[in-house]
Amino acid sequence: MSIEYRKGAVNAQMVVQSYEWGPAVPKVIVEFEDNVIVKTDGVEHVIKDVYHCDANGVKQRYVTKYLSIDMKVNTFFIKLLGASMGDASPFTYNIATELDLAPNMTFMVCETEYGVQNAWTPFTKNLMENYLVPETANWKKDSFTFTGITLQRAAFTPKGAETDGVKNPLIIWLHGAGEGGVDIDTALLGNKVTALAKKGIQKYFTTRKQKGAYVLAVQNPTMWMDKGDGSYNIDVEAGKRQTSIYDVALFAAIKDYVAHNKDIDTSRIYLGGCSNGGYMTMNLMFEHGDYFSAFYPICEAYSDENK
Numbered sequence: 001m002s003i004e005y006r007k008g009a010v011n012a013q014m015v016v017q018s019y020e021w022g023p024a025v026p027k028v029i030v031e032f033e034d035n036v037i038v039k040t041d042g043v044e045h046v047i048k049d050v051y052h053c054d055a056n057g058v059k060q061r062y063v064t065k066y067l068s069i070d071m072k073v074n075t076f077f078i079k080l081l082g083a084s085m086g087d088a089s090p091f092t093y094n095i096a097t098e099l100d101l102a103p104n105m106t107f108m109v110c111e112t113e114y115g116v117q118n119a120w121t122p123f124t125k126n127l128m129e130n131y132l133v134p135e136t137a138n139w140k141k142d143s144f145t146f147t148g149i150t151l152q153r154a155a156f157t158p159k160g161a162e163t164d165g166v167k168n169p170l171i172i173w174l175h176g177a178g179e180g181g182v183d184i185d186t187a188l189l190g191n192k193v194t195a196l197a198k199k200g201i202q203k204y205f206t207t208r209k210q211k212g213a214y215v216l217a218v219q220n221p222t223m224w225m226d227k228g229d230g231s232y233n234i235d236v237e238a239g240k241r242q243t244s245i246y247d248v249a250l251f252a253a254i255k256d257y258v259a260h261n262k263d264i265d266t267s268r269i270y271l272g273g274c275s276n277g278g279y280m281t282m283n284l285m286f287e288h289g290d291y292f293s294a295f296y297p298i299c300e301a302y303s304d305e306n307k
Contacts, residue, residue, distance in 0.1 A: 008033060012125040014090070015057055016133045016189065019075060021084040023091060023189035028127070029057045030067040048072050056132060090128065091178075091190070100178040100186055133185050135194045139217075141184050144256060149249040152184040152219040155257065156197040158205075158212025167265035169205055169213045169293075171196055172254060174273030174280045177223045177301075187219040191274060214264060218253055220246050224273075224280035225301060234303070241286055242279070242302060250280065251288055272296030 011031035016023050052060045053068040060066075075086045091100040139154040161168045179190035188194055195201060196215045205213035220226070227233035228245040236242045244250075258264050271292045273281050278300025285295050 011130070012127060013055075013057075013130045013132060014127040016090055016131055016185070017073075018135055018189045018192040018194050019073065019084075019086055020192055021075065021086050022089055022191070024073045024086055024089050025127075026071055026073045027057055028069045028071070029053060029055070029132075030069065031055070032065050032067065034065055056134075090131070091186070100181075100190055133189065136185055136188050139188065139197070144249075144253040146249040146252040149246060150221070151246070151249055151253050152182060152187070153253060153257065154184045154188055154217045154219075156215040158197075158202060158214065160211040161214065162263055164209055164211045166209050167263055168210055169268035169270065170258065170264045171201075171213050171215045172269065172271045173215065173217045174224060174250075174271070174277030175217070175219060176273065176275035176277050177225075180220050180222050180224075182219075182221060184217065184219050187217055193217050214261065216254070216257055218250060220250070224250075224276040224283075236303070238303075242283070244280060244283055246280070247283055247287065251284060251291075255291075268293050270294045270296065272298065274298040275301050278302065 009030050009032050013029045013031075014025045015027040015029065017026050049068075049070040051068055051070075052062065052064045053066045054060055054064065055066060057066075057068045059068070073086055075084055077084050094100075136154065139156050141152070141154045144151050144153055158168065173187075173193050173196060175187040175190060175193075179187040193215075202212040222230060223232070224244055224246060225232045225234070225242075226245050227243070233242050233244060258266065258269070269292050271281050271284060272278070272295060275298070278297035279302045281295050281297040282300050282302040284292070285297075
C-alpha cells in the first residue's frame with residue numbers, strides 16, 4: 001500500500017460486528033487532516049481493502065479525509081469444545097467482575113519515512129472511546145428504572161410490522177454472564193443477539209400479512225444470578241426456588257415495553273437466554289409462567305435440585 005500524503009492522522013474509529021462466537025473488529029476508519037490519495041497494491045493478507053469513505057465507513061468514489069481499513073476476521077472451529085472462536089475481539093472477560101470488559105485497544109499510525117519530505121507524525125487513538133456498531137444502529141435503545149434498579153433495553157422492530165394490519169409476536173433475550181453492564185451493545189454482540197433480527201430467524205414469523213417478530217434484549221448492571229451483594233445465588237437450600245435481585249425490575253421492564261407497543265400479540269411472547277439468562281428465564285417461568293407463551297432457556301445456570 002502506497003500513500004502519497006504529507007500530513008498526519010487526527011482521528012480513528014473502529015467498527016464492531018457480531019459473529020457466531022462473539023464480537024470482532026473487521027474495520028478501522030482513519031481520519032486525516034486533509035484529503036488523501038491512496039493506492040493499494042500487494043497489501044498484507046490480513047488487510048482486505050483500503051478505500052476512501054465517509055465518517056461512518058461507507059465507501060466513496062471521490063477523495064475524502066477518511067480512510068477505511070477493512071480487515072479479515074479469522075473464525076475457527078474447536079472440535080474439542082464443539083464451538084467456534086475467533087480473533088480481533090474488542091471484549092476481554094474479567095473473572096473478578098464477571099463482565100466482558102473492553103480493553104484499551106489502540107490504533108497507531110507509525111512514524112515511517114515515505115521519502116525525504118513525507119514523514120508521518122505518530123498518532124495514537126483509544127478505539128474503545130470511538131466505535132461504530134452498524135448492526136445495532138436500527139435497534140431502539142433506552143433504560144428502565146424500577147425499585148431503584150436501572151436496566152438497559154434494546155428493541156428491534158421489523159420493517160412494516162407497525163402497519164401490516166396484524167399483531168406481531170415478541171422474542172425476548174436475556175444475556176449470559178459477562179454481558180452485563182451499562183452498554184447494551186455488549187449484550188447484543190456477546191452472543192450475536194442481532195441474529196434474531198435477521199432473515200434466518202425472522203422468516204419463521206413472516207407470512208403474507210405478518211412482517212416479522214419484535215425483539216427485546218434487556219441488560220442488568222452485573223449478572224442475573226446476583227443475590228444482592230454481587231455474588232452468585234447458588235447456596236439455596238434444595239427444593240427452594242433460586243431468585244435474583246433483578247426479578248421484580250426485569251418483569252416490570254418487560255411489561256412496560258409491551259404496554260407501550262400495542263402491536264405486540266400478547267399470546268405470543270417468547271422468553272429465553274443462555275447461562276445466566278437461562279437462569280433468569282427459569283425464574284420468570286416459575287413466577288410469571290402465564291404471562292409468556294413459551295420459554296427457551298439455553299444451558300441454564302439453575303440447579304436441577306431447585307427446579
